[in-house]
Amino acid sequence: MKLPVSTEWLLHCATSLAQLKPGDTASAAQLAQYYDLPAAYLAKQLQALVRAGVLSATTGPRGGFRLARPASEITLLQIVEAVDGTSSPYECREIRQQGRGALSPDECRNPCILAEKMAEAHEAWRLSLAATSLAEIIAALPPSAPPRTRRRLTGAP
């Protein structure tokens, strides 16, 4: 199982936007240059974060992207699921109901114990990512990081 390559892009872009001063924005082109990424594809992926309520996009000469909520209210899970969706990597096709060993529909009213255990593991993964906010990521960076990010990303001090 693989997450899309753009998962790394959007985690980093959101982390960079979280270091801007309130009200400041960065464009898709600026973010693409900052990380040397393909601008058109990145722009499309940033829209996924807008749809997920993580970023907001403003238009106009000073337009661009910024966080839609405080960094303390944006979790890594929200970003990852905006990119890749919310479904579990395990797909249960109910093979217990087919073939010579088929169980009757009556015996399958409860979910398969194997599917339940796979769902529990996915939930453990989700809880782990939901436990970290962008604010905690920023707090772990060296103090010199935010001013440099602002300077190199948007030219702002």
Add this chain to the structure above:
Amino acid sequence: MKLPVSTEWLLHCATSLAQLKPGDTASAAQLAQYYDLPAAYLAKQLQALVRAGVLSATTGPRGGFRLARPASEITLLQIVEAVDGTSSPYECREIRQQGRGALSPDECRNPCILAEKMAEAHEAWRLSLAATSLAEIIAALPPSAPPRTRRRLTGAP
């Protein structure tokens, strides 16, 4: 991110083999009929479980597959990783070191905090799957399940 469809196959096949009497085996053809699965592809996947030390394969007229270890010593994680490998779904390509915002190699001696958090989530998923053994799965089945599985899978009582 998606696990292979065969993940469900192998979790169920291992669960069925765990219900056989000690020393009994089932062939790939028997398992394929039991779950109505493509026999050749299933046989190939069962070999992955042999390589992982979950199953052992015996040849000869009464040959087939059986658990290589007691069911209490085989976890769901071992089966899932035999199918899909052990790598994390998140790939860190170190984009922090490229583009206008590039950090110097010196600043990147420690792993990226985002990669660390993604690795923690993968470890939470692995721990969840490692916490359940096949013996616990069997214990959750109704008492009528093992005799029926043996009868329908191998014809044994």
